[in-house]
Amino acid sequence: MLGFVWGAVSPLGWTGRSWAGGTVVGRATTRAEQRVHRQTAPGLTRPARTGGGGVRCQHTASDAVPRRAGNEDGAADPTDGVTAKASKVGPVDDNVAPAAAGTRAETHAGADEAPEYYEDVYVSDSGSEEDEAEMILQRQAKVARELALLAVAQRQSKRSQLPTGADEGASTVVPDPRRAVTQSELEAEKRELEVRAGEVVPPRKKKKTPITLIRCDGYICERESVEDGHIVFRGAATEQVMLVWNARPRRVLILTKKGPDLVPSLIEAVRHLVTTEKVAVMVEPAVHEEVAAAAGVPVETFESPSSLHECVDLVVCLGGDGLILHVSTLFRGPVPPVLSFNLGSLGFLTPFDFKDFASNMASVFVGQCLLSLRMRLTCSVLRDGEVVKEFDVLNEVVVDRGASPYLSNLDCYCDGKLITTVQADGIIMSTPTGSTAYSMSAGGSMVHPSVPAILFTPICPHSLSFRPIVFPDAAQLRIDVAVDSRSTAWASFDGKYRQQLRRGDGLMVQMSMFPVPTVNAEDDTSDWFASLDRAFNFNSRAKQKGF
Secondary structure, three states, rough: OOEEEEEEEEEOOOOEEEOOOEEEOOOOOOHHHHHHHHOOOOOOOOOOOOOOOEEEEEOHHHOOOOOOOOOOOOOOOOOOOOOOOOOOOOOOOOHHHHHOOOHHHHHHHOOOOOOEEEEEEEEOOOOOHHHHHHHHHHHHHHHHHHHHHHHHHHHHHHOOOOOOOOOEEEEEEEOHHHHHHHHHHHHHHHHHHHHHHHOOHHHOOOOOEEEEEEEOOOOOOOEEEHHHHHHOOOOOOOEEEEEOOOOOEEEEEEEOOOOOOOOOHHHHHHHHHHHHOOOOEOOOOHHHHHHHHOOOOOOOOOOOOHHHOOOOOOOEEEEEEHHHHHHHHHHHOOOOOEEEEEOOOOOOOOOOOOOHHHHHHHHHHHHHHHEEOOOOEEEEEEEEEEEEEEEEOOOOOOEEEOOHHHOOOEEEOOOOOEEEEEEEEEEEEOOOHHHHHHHOOOOOOOOOOOOOOOEEEEEOOOOOOOOEEEOOOOOOOEEEEOOOOOOOOEEEEEEEEEEOOOOOOOOEEEEOOOOOEEOOOOOOHHHHHHHHHHHHOOOOOOOOOOO
C-alpha cells in the first residue's frame, strides 16, 4: 500500500532525478502543477492515502539536499547564502541538466524566486503506528527545514530592495506571489502534521531527541551514541580482570626484603622455579652471587631496572607491603603481574602463604587467576613552571611542614581551578590502595582498591570545616607553596625520596597510566576484607545478645 506526503524544498538549479517512483519536476512552480504532472505522468497512479497504517520513507534525509548549478560533484558552493551537502542519488536526466548550468548571477537570482517541490513516496510495509509516527517525525523535520530556507530567501529578497528615498525611476523588486502561496501551504502542512502526530503517536511513544555522549578519562575521549536518548551505565566503572597467558611465562623476577632472614626461602623458591617449573629466574644484584652459589642452578640478575618490563613476565615477592612499594619503584612504566607471599610483619597486600608456594605457582602458570589493577599516582615537582623531578607512588604523596614550627600554607588546585588554601600540618594525596595507610591514620576513609579515585586528606587542619575529599581518578591536582608562606614545605613519595618545596614551587599529582597488577588469592573484595580483618581486626567486638 502506498501513501503520499509532500517532500522537501528544491530550489531552482536542481537537475532531474528519480525519486522513489517519481521524477523531480524541473520547472513546476506550485504544488498544484506538480500534482497535475504526477497524475498525468505515464505509468504512475496516485493511490489513496492509507488510513492508520504505518509508512516508511524510501530515501534518506540527505537526498533532499539541493544540487547546485555548475558543480558536477554535487557540492554546494561555500559562497552561497545557504550551504548544503549534496547526496548523489540516481542518474541525472540529460534533458534537464542544461537548465541547471546557469551562471552565478542566475543562481543568486533564483534565490528570490519561489522554491520548487517534489513529492516523497512512502511505502507501508508493516501497518504499525510506530512506522507512521517515524514518518511524521521525519516529515516535520523536513517542513521545518523548508520554512528555514524560505526565510533565508525572504531575507535575501529584502536586502535586494531599494532603501527609502531612492530614485523613483529605479527598478524595484516585486514580491513573488508564489512564495506566499508556498509558505502558507507549508504552514498548513505543519499544522496538519502536528494534529496527526497527536492522533498517531501517544505521549508514551513520542521519540526523544537523539543525543551523543563524549566520554573522556583525561587521556582518551571516545564517542558513544545513546539509544533512545536514555543515559545508562554500560557497566561498572572498574571490573575485575582475569589473567590468561597466551604462552607459558619464560622469566620470573623474585624479590625479597633486605636481611639474611629470608635468604633460605629465596633459595628454595629459586630452585623450585628453575627445576620444576622450567622458567628462568632473576634476582636483585645484591643477593645474586649468594643465591646462585647456594641454589646450584642458573640465576640471572640485572644492572639497571629501566628495561625490566621488557623481559620479566611475573614478579614474585617474598616479604611484606614494603616490598610491593619497592616493585612500584623498580617499574616506572608497565608492571608485570605481581604475586606476593606474606613473609613480612603486616602483610596487607600479601594474601598468599609461603607454605603453599609450589601449588600457588602452578596455579598462576596455568592462568585464569584474578588481578587487582592498583592505581598509581605520577607526581611531578615543579620549579619556575618546569618539571625538575618525577616520581610514581602506589600509596600516597605527602606535603607537610617538615621541621618548621609554622603551619603549611598551600594553594590547592583541581584541573587548574583554585579549590582551597590548606592551612594545616600538611596534605595527603592517596590512591585507594594507600587509603588504609597514612590517609586512614589522618582521618581519611578506607576505599576499596577497585574504586577509581584520588583521596585528598588534610593533616591536622586548623579549621573545623576542612574534611577529607575524594576526587575522580581523572582529576589533575596541583599543590603550590604560597609565595608569602612563612616557611618552605617538604614532599615525600611512598615515605621515601623526601624533597624540599621552596616558596613558589609546586607539585602536580595525577593518575599514572601504568597500574600495579596484583594477583588475588580469591577476588579483590574477599582479599581486601580478609586483610582488614587480619591486619586491623576490622569492626571486631562482642556481638550483642538477643532478648
